[in-house]
Each structure stands twice: as structure tokens, then as C-alpha cells.
Amino acid sequence: MNIELVTIGDELLLGFTLDSNGAHLARELAAIGVTIVRRTSVGDEAEGIAAAVREALERTGAVITTGGLGPTSDDLTKPSIAKVFGRGMRMDNEILEALRARWIAKGWGRELPKTNEQQALVPEGATILVNRHGSAPGIWLEDEKGRWVAMLPGVPREMRGMFADALLPLVRERAERAAGSTRAADASVPVVVSRTIRTTGISESLLADSIAPLAAQLSDLSLAFLPSWPGVDLRITSRGRDAAAAARALDAGEAVLRTAAGAHVYGTDVDDMAKIVLDLCAAKGFTIAVAESCTGGLLGARITAVPGSSHYFVGGVIAYSNEVKATHLGVGDDTLIKHGAVSEETAREMASGVRARYRANVAISLTGVAGPGGGTEKKPVGMVCLGVDIDGEVTTATRNMVGDREEIRQRSAQWALDQVRRRLQA
Amino acid sequence: MNIELVTIGDELLLGFTLDSNGAHLARELAAIGVTIVRRTSVGDEAEGIAAAVREALERTGAVITTGGLGPTSDDLTKPSIAKVFGRGMRMDNEILEALRARWIAKGWGRELPKTNEQQALVPEGATILVNRHGSAPGIWLEDEKGRWVAMLPGVPREMRGMFADALLPLVRERAERAAGSTRAADASVPVVVSRTIRTTGISESLLADSIAPLAAQLSDLSLAFLPSWPGVDLRITSRGRDAAAAARALDAGEAVLRTAAGAHVYGTDVDDMAKIVLDLCAAKGFTIAVAESCTGGLLGARITAVPGSSHYFVGGVIAYSNEVKATHLGVGDDTLIKHGAVSEETAREMASGVRARYRANVAISLTGVAGPGGGTEKKPVGMVCLGVDIDGEVTTATRNMVGDREEIRQRSAQWALDQVRRRLQA
Numbered sequence: 098m099n100i101e102l103v104t105i106g107d108e109l110l111l112g113f114t115l116d117s118n119g120a121h122l123a124r125e126l127a128a129i130g131v132t133i134v135r136r137t138s139v140g141d142e143a144e145g146i147a148a149a150v151r152e153a154l155e156r157t158g159a160v161i162t163t164g165g166l167g168p169t170s171d172d173l174t175k176p177s178i179a180k181v182f183g184r185g186m187r188m189d190n191e192i193l194e195a196l197r198a199r200w201i202a203k204g205w206g207r208e209l210p211k212t213n214e215q216q217a218l219v220p221e222g223a224t225i226l227v228n229r230h231g232s233a234p235g236i237w238l239e240d241e242k243g244r245w246v247a248m249l250p251g252v253p254r255e256m257r258g259m260f261a262d263a264l265l266p267l268v269r270e271r272a273e274r275a276a277g278s279t280r281a282a283d284a285s286v287p288v289v290v291s292r293t294i295r296t297t298g299i300s301e302s303l304l305a306d307s308i309a310p311l312a313a314q315l316s317d318l319s320l321a322f323l324p325s326w327p328g329v330d331l332r333i334t335s336r337g338r339d340a341a342a343a344a345r346a347l348d349a350g351e352a353v354l355r356t357a358a359g360a361h362v363y364g365t366d367v368d369d370m371a372k373i374v375l376d377l378c379a380a381k382g383f384t385i386a387v388a389e390s391c392t393g394g395l396l397g398a399r400i401t402a403v404p405g406s407s408h409y410f411v412g413g414v415i416a417y418s419n420e421v422k423a424t425h426l427g428v429g430d431d432t433l434i435k436h437g438a439v440s441e442e443t444a445r446e447m448a449s450g451v452r453a454r455y456r457a458n459v460a461i462s463l464t465g466v467a468g469p470g471g472g473t474e475k476k477p478v479g480m481v482c483l484g485v486d487i488d489g490e491v492t493t494a495t496r497n498m499v500g501d502r503e504e505i506r507q508r509s510a511q512w513a514l515d516q517v518r519r520r521l522q523a
Numbered sequence: 524m525n526i527e528l529v530t531i532g533d534e535l536l537l538g539f540t541l542d543s544n545g546a547h548l549a550r551e552l553a554a555i556g557v558t559i560v561r562r563t564s565v566g567d568e569a570e571g572i573a574a575a576v577r578e579a580l581e582r583t584g585a586v587i588t589t590g591g592l593g594p595t596s597d598d599l600t601k602p603s604i605a606k607v608f609g610r611g612m613r614m615d616n617e618i619l620e621a622l623r624a625r626w627i628a629k630g631w632g633r634e635l636p637k638t639n640e641q642q643a644l645v646p647e648g649a650t651i652l653v654n655r656h657g658s659a660p661g662i663w664l665e666d667e668k669g670r671w672v673a674m675l676p677g678v679p680r681e682m683r684g685m686f687a688d689a690l691l692p693l694v695r696e697r698a699e700r701a702a703g704s705t706r707a708a709d710a711s712v713p714v715v716v717s718r719t720i721r722t723t724g725i726s727e728s729l730l731a732d733s734i735a736p737l738a739a740q741l742s743d744l745s746l747a748f749l750p751s752w753p754g755v756d757l758r759i760t761s762r763g764r765d766a767a768a769a770a771r772a773l774d775a776g777e778a779v780l781r782t783a784a785g786a787h788v789y790g791t792d793v794d795d796m797a798k799i800v801l802d803l804c805a806a807k808g809f810t811i812a813v814a815e816s817c818t819g820g821l822l823g824a825r826i827t828a829v830p831g832s833s834h835y836f837v838g839g840v841i842a843y844s845n846e847v848k849a850t851h852l853g854v855g856d857d858t859l860i861k862h863g864a865v866s867e868e869t870a871r872e873m874a875s876g877v878r879a880r881y882r883a884n885v886a887i888s889l890t891g892v893a894g895p896g897g898g899t900e901k902k903p904v905g906m907v908c909l910g911v912d913i914d915g916e917v918t919t920a921t922r923n924m925v926g927d928r929e930e931i932r933q934r935s936a937q938w939a940l941d942q943v944r945r946r947l948q949a
Contacts, residue, residue, distance in 0.1 A: 106749075111550070135575065301593065412844055417836050506828070
């Protein structure tokens with residue numbers, strides 16, 4: 098079953114918003130064997146919305162839209178798509194009452210503002226999709242031929258909740274019907290399934306060369322290289338097999354890629370390096386602390402983004418100034434003078450210093466030149482030094498990162514976590 | 524002049540990548556009066572690429588693509604689009620030599636891998652767009668009617684460099700020609716110009732209601748509400764005016780929105796709260812430090828993302844465990860027992876503690892329940908307390924944030940910076 102996405106909003110065309118909704122929907126739909134074959138973004142303009150939805154409907158008969166359901170004047174999705182279906186709009190009193198009740202219950206005021214009332218306007222013959230996280234209801238519109246458009250809100254939290262609660266069951270049912278089956282668990286339904294093998298510390302070209310000799314073993318899967326700052330992800334996709342055969346094909350493909358990429362592989366799918374490091378700490382009963390200069394807190398933020406990280410992560414020092422490095426981490430003045438703040442010697446003392454003072458088993462330190470200023474011939478922008486202290490045994494390393502200030506900082510945090518992973522797995 | 528974007532890559536459809544290229548191009552093009560009227564994403568599949576580009580060409584005659592120029596087997600952009608133009612492919616020896624020289628100069632190996640050679644294949648009659656930051660050259664293809672497609676790489680750094688160096692001048696020239704002018708500075712050329720007024724700490728609905736009575740004064744501009752975690756951005760756009768009249772219209776619109784939103788306005792366009800706070804510190808000669816619990820380093824990361832932040836930001840303590848709060852910030856054991864780690868009392872002592880120990884003028888502290896676990900009836904998930912200590916005068920506050928763990932953390936950092944802004948501006 099093929100679906101097209103149409104995301105709606107001037108902000109998507111003018112470049113002030115990244116469209117995370119499309120990514121979420123694509124992942125969720127792929128998991129039930131539904132393929133997004135095209136995504137289109139149009140502005141808050143009635144004719145453009147109608148044209149994009151009409152074309153998408155003609156190609157696939159199945160369209161999901163996001164955005165343009167809010168209370169403000171630029172929200173045109175419902176009336177534009179109603180026209181495509183030749184339907185009028187009607188005020189839904191049940192929705193209106195729910196909007197009023199929610200407004201008062203939230204303590205936002207005594208009366209629902211006029212601007213919000215239009216959220217209760219729905220196309221004739223529409224099915225309402227419940228919004229657990231916000232006020233704008235979603236809409237399901239279907240014609241006599243079974244062609245449908247589902248309209249979701251643009252705010253990511255509302256969109257995700259509504260998709261899971263109300264839309265996913267409807268799409269799954271149609272996907273099963275299209276596959277000629279009435280049971281979700283029917284083993285003979287062909288599915289599209291992907292798996293991502295995550296690598297770090299190796300370039301796309303070198304990865305491609307190490308995979309090339311084994312390419313014949315991957316010929317029944319499609320392979321995509323997805324480079325970004327955490328590293329290069331390798332995504333293999335199986336099409337046209339049933340669920341059990343697809344899982345076997347992906348297992349075999351993963352084994353081939355692991356052979357090719359070796360220790361550069363750190364996980365699969367949405368595995369996050371910080372989570373992997375925390376799991377390794379958990380297995381050994383270790384606590385962890387950080388000492389950050391160039392990353393300025395980013396490494397701590399990566400680690401604490403993981404729910405439950407407080408069991409293992411104690412905290413750390415953001416040592417941006419040399420005075421903080423000396424006073425709060427015990428880096429020697431002679432070290433700073435002789436080797437400089439960006440040096441493996443300083444990184445070593447930062448790691449040992451925070452491990453001792455914050456009483457952790459594992460400590461990570463980073464110090465580098467994030468740029469754009471501050472680079473020298475000997476220590477150019479992108480040069481970063483790290484220290485890893487595990488129970489008193491310290492290793493240090495230096496790497497030259499490419500990219501702008503933010504990329505250098507993000508890559509540094511990923512590299513540091515990867516170095517801890519490798520030592521804890523050794 | 525209208526342009527369509529076609530972004531290419533399975534990863535965009537399968538949801539493993541956010542498309543930041545489209546956003547960048549949209550902003551850059553809007554600044555020269557060129558409007559992106561539609562964005563389409565298709566997978567790494569020759570027919571899908573050709574169909575999307577052909578349709579876009581028919582609508583606008585001007586298309587930019589990103590992605591699918593790399594050395595790996597899923598990169599199909601060039602041959603697919605060459606077919607749309609009825610052109611064959613040829614090996615460009617100059618590009619091939621440059622690829623070889625670059626490979627050796629970078630120390631990646633003695634010989635260019637076979638997989639990389641296809642990067643030197645170009646459509647017949649193509650103009651080459653130079654790639655300053657990578658190996659894949661870009662392509663400009665134009666037919667006898669002046670309809671064109673520009674193909675840029677998918678890696679953001681390469682795409683941005685190539686756009687600025689090679690494509691922007693070509694597009695600007697055509698935009699001017701289309702506008703009937705040969706001079707960029709010609710004051711009579713109509714432009715599309717936007718301005719964003721950034722607000723925080725107020726909901727989209729309440730903003731809409733406070734703007735509604737003044738709407739008549741904005742009727743000659745389009746207004747969009749863009750809610751996200753840093754707050755709600757208000758974007759006004761002027762179309763069809765020349766540059767000077769557009770600037771006056773935006774100035775007038777900005778004044779109206781500032782009246783409506785009051786102190787919730789913290790900046791315009793790409794202004795970042797952390798940069799604003801650092802500028803305020805610079806103006807007063809203040810240094811700044813942080814003490815972070817629930818945000819785990821995110822506040823420091825926000826501040827240090829700003830180039831030059833090292834002049835004012837000294838560092839801070841990531842105080843995730845209570846032991847760190849007590850030992851390294853001096854939070855009293857009785858405070859932690861009586862009021863708990865998530866309390867204004869603890870936030871107060873964290874702020875004072877880090878200010879004194881890290882010898883800064885300004886200190887910010889955050890402690891809260893980021894979730895998903897750890898919430899109680901009295902202290903639910905999303906409850907966050909902050910402290911701001913400026914030269915010994917401490918203020919504290921509590922707020923209940925909505926969203927998931929990452930949203931709560933991001934909103935907390937933004938809120939904390941906003942509280943410092945308000946005090947430093949007072």
C-alpha cells in the first residue's frame with residue numbers, strides 16, 4: 098500500500114521550520130508495511146493545497162496531510178480539501194462544546210475566543226479524529242471509490258498522539274484489506290521493512306569500498322548510505338517478502354554489513370550512543386561524570402537526554418575558562434602553560450580531576466577548538482582532545498573534526514561517547 | 524520568480540533524516556525575492572525522480588534538486604534528470620582528475636575507488652557547479668526554452684557552499700531577467716520579504732487574541748503563527764512591493780506585533796535567546812555561570828553554541844545527583860531534605876552556589892522533573908524551578924512545562940535564558 102504525505106504551512110516553504118512530522122509518520126507507516134512514495138510541502142494558500150492533494154490522490158488514492166488546522170487565519174486545510182471532494186463545511190456542535198469545555202478547564206479564560214470557533218468547522222461527511230493533546234480535531238474524508246485524505250495537526254505532539262490513537266488503526270485496516278487479508282498477523286502479507294546499521298568514525302566512501310566486495314550478498318536488499326554528524330547510517334530494506342522472510346533477509350544483511358564495518362558499528366535503528374554507554378555502565382555498576390570545555394554541556398545533555406540516566410550519571414563540570422579547569426578540576430597551571438588548554442595533557446587531567454572530585458567510575462573530558470575563531474596553525478579549528486578515565490586508567494586521543502562550530506561540537510560528543518563504548522566493550 | 528525544490532533520498536521518505544537543506548535554500552532564495560512554491564521529496568528511484576522533476580518543470584520551469592549525487596549505488600539524480608532533458612551521460616576527464624587529486628591530497632589512499640568515478644559522469648551539455656567542500660560536482664541543465672534544473676549535493680555543508688558559490692549568482696541573474704531588469708540594485712523590482720518577530724512564554728491562541736483587535740493594521744501583510752519549543756514566532760511577509768516599500772511595511776507590521784505581544788517579544792528573525800543574553804552581559808561587562816540539574820548541560824550547550832561566548836561564559840556545574848548539589852554547589856542538606864531537589868529553595872542555593880564558586884556576575888540554575896518517570900502529585904512531570912542570581916540578588920520561579928522529556932528540557936533552558944534577559948533589560 099502506497100501513501101503520499103502533503104505537509105502544509107508557509108513556514109515549511111520559507112525555511113523557518115524543519116518538518117519532523119513527515120519523518121515520524123514515515124517511520125510509523127513503514128513498520129506496518131505501508132510505503133510513503135512521495136512527500137510534498139505547500140504553503141498556506143487554498144489553491145496550492147487543493148492542487149497538491151488532488152494530484153497525490155490521483156497517484157495513490159491515499160493521502161495524509163499535516164498542518165493548517167489551527168485557529169489562526171492562515172489555517173486553510175479543511176475547506177481547501179473539502180472542495181477537492183466537492184463537500185461543504187458544517188459547524189459541529191459537539192466539537193464546539195468540547196473546545197469550550199477544554200478552554201475553561203485549562204483556565205485560559207471564561208469564553209472561547211472567536212478565532213478558535215472555526216476549529217469546530219468540519220467538511221460534510223467527515224469522520225472526526227480525536228485530539229488527545231490539543232484542541233484542533235483531525236479529519237478523515239473518503240469518497241465513494243474508497244480514496245481518502247486524513248488531515249492531522251501540525252504541532253508534533255498533537256500529530257503523534259492523534260496518529261497513534263485514531264489514524265493508525267484506520268490505515269492498518271485499509272492496508273490489510275489492500276493486501277487481501279483481514280488479519281494483521283497473517284504471515285503471508287508482504288511487508289516493507291528496513292533496518293539501519295549505525296556506524297561512526299569512518300567516511301561514506303571508505304564504508305562503500307569495504308562493503309563493495311560483499312555486495313553480491315546484499316543483492317536482494319536495497320542499501321542506502323545516510324551520512325550525518327553521528328556517523329554514517331547504512332539502511333537495508335526488504336520489499337515483497339512476508340514478515341518472517343523479511344526478518345531473515347535483514348538479519349543476513351546486517352551480518353554482512355557488520356563484517357564490512359567492524360568495530361565502527363555501534364548499534365541499529367534508533368540506537369543512541371549515549372544510551373549504549375549508559376547500558377554498559379549499568380551492566381558494570383559504574384557511575385559516570387563529564388568535564389567539558391569546547392562542548393560546553395553538550396555531552397552532559399546527550400547523556401541526560403536518556404530517560405533514567407540519573408541512575409548512572411552523577412554530573413560534571415563545564416570548564417569553559419582556564420580558571421575553572423584549574424580551580425574545579427585541578428588541572429595544573431604548568432600543564433595549561435606548557436601544553437595549552439587544548440592538549441591531551443589537559444584532557445587527561447580534566448578527566449582524572451572530575452572522576453576524583455565527583456566520585457564516579459568513568460569520566461570523559463573534551464577540550465578543543467570549536468571555531469570559527471581561535472584556530473592556529475598548530476591547533477586549527479576542529480582539533481579536539483579527549484580523555485577517558487575508567488577506574489584510574491586514563492586514555493587520551495586527538496582528532497580533527499570537519500564542519501562548522503555546531504557540527505564540530507556534536508561530532509566531538511559522539512566521538513567521546515564512542516571511545517567510552519569501545520573501552521567498556523573491550 | 525517561482526522555483527520548486529525536489530529533495531531526493533530514501534532517507535527523506537523513510538523518516539531517518541530531517542531535511543535541513545530545503546529550509547536553508549528557502550531562506551536564501553526569499554532574500555533575493557525568489558519564492559519556493561512547492562517542495563517535493565522522492566526516494567532513490569529513477570522513475571520517481573524523473574516524474575517529480577518533470578512535473579515541477581512544467582509548473583515553474585525552474586527546479587533545484589538536492590541529494591543523489593554521491594558515489595554510492597543509490598545515487599541516481601544525474602542520469603534520471605538527463606533523461607527528462609533527453610540527454611546522454613559523458614565522463615568528464617577534468618572532474619575525474621580533480622577527484623583523483625583530491626583523494627590523494629586528503630591522504631585517503633593512493634587510488635580513487637571505482638565507486639567514486641561515477642561522480643565524474645555528467646549529462647551532455649551540462650554546466651558544472653563547483654564543490655568547494657566535497658567531491659561531488661553539481662550540475663546545471665537548461666533546455667532551449669530556458670527551463671532549468673540545478674542539482675546540488677545532499678550533504679548540508681557541501682550544498683550550502685555550492686549554492687553560495689555557484690548557483691545563487693545564476694538564479695539571481697535569471698530572477699532579475701524575469702523581473703525585466705538587469706541590475707540587482709534596481710529599486711523597482713518587486714521582492715518577497717519576510718520578518719519574524721520571536722515571542723516566548725505565551726500561547727498561540729492568546730497571541731492571536733491580542734493581535735486580533737489590531738489586525739486591520741496588518742491587512743497588507745500576510746501573518747503566520749509558528750509555534751515551537753522556543754516560543755511562538757510571528758512571521759509577516761510583504762509581497763509585490765519594491766525593496767524600500769517592503770522594508771517600511773515590515774517595520775510598521777513589527778511595531779504592531781510588538782504592541783500586541785509586549786515583553787514576550789525577545790527578538791526578530793534568527794535572533795537566539797542565548798546570543799541576546801550574552802550581548803546583554805557584554806554590555807554590562809558581566810560574566811555568567813550555570814548550575815543545571817534536569818537540563819543536564821543543555822543550558823550550557825545553548826550558551827556555548829554562540830561563537831565568542833567564551834568571553835563571558837566561565838562554565839558551571841552539571842549537578843545531576845544530590846551529592847553533587849551539596850558538595851559542589853553548597854546546597855544545604857536540610858534544604859534538600861525539607862524542600863526536595865526540585866524546589867525554589869534548592870534552585871536559589873544552586874544559583875548562589877555556582878555564582879560564588881565560579882566567580883561570575885550572573886548565575887542561572889534549573890532543577891525539575893523532566894520525566895517520563897519521577898513525577899508525583901505535588902511535583903508532576905514538567906515542573907521546573909529556576910534561580911537567577913545577579914550580583915547577589917536572587918530571584919526564583921516555578922513553571923509547569925508541557926511536552927515530552929526533550930521538550931521539557933529545551934523549554935526549560937529557553938525559559939531560564941528569558942528570565943535572565945528580562946532582569947538584565949529591566
